[in-house]
Amino acid sequence: MAIKDILSKENGKIITFYKNGSWWIAYEQSAYCLWQIGEFVPLIKQMKYLRRNILSIHFHNMILDDIINKLSVYGKVNQEKDRIQVILSKKVSQRGFVNWKESVCYRGLKENILAFSLETKTSVEAYQFLRKVQISLNNQL
Secondary structure, three states: OOHHHHHHOOOOOEEEEEEEOOEEEEEHHHHHHHHHHOOOOOEEEEEOOOOEEEEEEEEEHHHHHHHHHHHOOOEEEEEOOOEEEEEEOOOOOHHHHHHHHHHHHHHHHHHHHHHOOHHHOOHHHHHHHHHHHHHHHHHHO
16 A cells, blocks of 8 residues: 555544554554554654655564554454554544654754764765755645
């Protein structure tokens, strides 16, 4: 399933995990819900063709049962071969999700800026880095 199709189904009413080998992946609002119940670190991926950053959380199949048990108190769990959905009894706070996403994206951007060794870069490399920062900020706003 294409990432564009997956993201179009993210509505804050259903948490969805997609199987990828021995890993499961939750995107956007689903990742936010997962982050709220455990100590997961979200990943940021800039999707140029979508012109935005996408957040996801990946977890191994070994902890799937624990996650399903924790999430089952929030709604009905439907488990399929390559997808798991939790139909929530209460919709995810859109404001909470947006605040979380902005916080994660800005934190990632800050880390990238602090890690960029300006004194060892050429002017072209510095320009290219600054351009990436601008694009990233424009995608987040």
